[in-house]
Amino acid sequence: MARVVVIGAGAMGLAAAWQAVRLGHSVDLIEADTVPGGMAAHFDFGGLSIERFYHFVCKTDEPTFALMDELGIGDTMRWRDTSMAYRMGGALHKWGEPFALLRFPHLSLMEKIRTGLQMFGATRARDFAAIEHLTSRQWIERGSGKGVYAKLWQRLQELKFYEYADRVSASWIATRVRRIGRSRRNLFQEQLGYIEGGSQALVDALVRDFTVRGGRLHLSTPAERVLVQDGKVTGVRAGGQAFPADAVISTVPTPLVSQLVPDLPDADKAKYDAIPNIGVVCLLFKLKRSVTPHFWVNVVEPDMEIPGLIEFSNLRPLPHTVVYVPYYMPVTQPKWALPDAALLAEAFSYIKRINPAITDDDLLDARAGRLRHAQPVCAPDFERMIPPVQTAIAGLQVADTCFYYPEDRGIAESVRLGRQMARDIAPGVAA
Known part of the structure; x- marks a missing residue:
């Protein structure tokens, strides 16, 4: 001992x-x-x-399942059909399955084909040693094209990593794509999990x-x-x-x-x-009505300074709509010093823009949580x-x-x- x-x-x-x-x-x-x-x-x-x-839980999260079984709570794992979308050009566009990709209005046909092939390839890959030396931008631009990176990825990475946006590892991004891509009921339906309670x-x-x-x-x-x-x-x-x-x-x-x-x-x-590490101010809203039918919405709008929102109640059934809005950023950014109330007001204004049916009367509660060291920045050859x-x-x-x-x-x-x-x-x- x-x-x-x-x-x-x-x-x-x-x-x-x-x-x-x-x-x-x-x-x-x-x-x-x-x-x-x-x-x-x-x-x-x-x-x-x-x-x-x-x-959230993905179907490849075997260590979680093994631990839950050993603790006697394996039967509390729940699965639910989920979806994601892009908010772009003032509208909401479903994302994450072949038909949604074909209907997406902001990519050319060739960009759609290249994007589909690259994401499908990442989902099937055993490892990413061949791209370990690349940045995520280099990998996406080589596979899907510069236009796809500019339209779908650049704003998201800049709003999360700021000055580190062009230093993010391709392997790190591709592994995230693979994890979500393998958590599906079939080719057309994403399925994520949560623990009861x-x-x-x-x-x-x-x-x-x-x-x-x-x-x-x-x-x-x-x-x-x-x-x-x-x-x-x-x-x-x-x-x-x-x-x-x-x-x-x-x-x-x-x-x-x-x-x-x-x-x-x-x-x-x-x-x-x-x-390097970046921090997060994670905002949480309780609402009377749903914002979108999706679990995850990537936000790519030039005048909306959030990379996305997570409607958690579209995964785990709850008495009210619950939405997370994460503000990731290096703690050296001026925005980090803003009071929670200012960020809550800004984020709620974006929620109302994404769903104009939502009014101030729909807001039941709102909170903010902060972490100074929330996300390591993983560079190429990390x-x-x-x-x-x-x-x-x-x-x-x-x-x-x-x-x-x-x-x-x-x-x-x-x-x-x-x-x-x-x-x-x-x-x-x-x-």
Whole structure:
């Protein structure tokens, strides 16, 4: 048995701590927030328990299904036919299946053929090693054409990544296309999943089983420093107290690692510091009526400064319409400093433009959630930038969502990597 400290009780940290305690280790899980779950945690939205940041499940998310089965909640997985659309040229256009592509009015016939072939090819690809050196812009322009990138992609990437828009990895984008493309009932129908009760149901099941097995969860306990002696971890100082450890698993965002582990070699700290992250202000609206029939709408309008909206209630049935509007951006952008009320007002004005039948009277509630480190920016050849999970300090493993590359952030990848880190705790580490 080793004494293990896991830093961060998001999905990855929970999975790591749960796996470690199942393997017989003595585990302390420390979390700065007042609740476990990280981005998967729920909050009370006017009487409705809902995710602070939206989540959906794809049919390829095998690590999630395996974990749910082991926790005894596998029968709570639900599937629903969903669709996506583009808001462009003042109108809504369905997207994501062959007939929708053929009817799309803003592409030429050749652009439609090239786009269809490229997206279908990405869905069928086993890996994307051949395009790892390309930016997403280069990949899309070579496959679908410059006009397609300019019409469908450029505005979306600029409104999410801003100054990093032309530094996004082709492999990262193509992997996202593949994940959604493989989550279908057939060629013409997308199908996405949700957990009955939301992602909180999975968080609760993990916490319950973790504590029943003897694991200790410490909330409102921010990690201050990983303690090191003679090149080996000895514990973690968090919340003003010391937690002795033979092994430490850190799941905090990479920009925080250098400060948390000052004993790392300078060259290693530089690798973590070199990975840029952007933040998100995720706005949540509760409405009396639906905005569109679609789950996901990409917004490409020159005078609407959002990349899209997610009508979550078109996936998970809820008593009211629930819509997420994410404002991703580097926290250095002036817009990040705007108060929540200003962003909520702006986003709601866009919702009313997308569906002019919606009025102020339809707004029941609205909230905003912020994260400074919400999305790593994965550049071409990003896999070469990622430091090893096992650090130069014996007993210390470090990973965050950028280690999922080329996969994007998601519960399935959190579970996969978290459990693997627990399994990789060195045998005899407590000796």
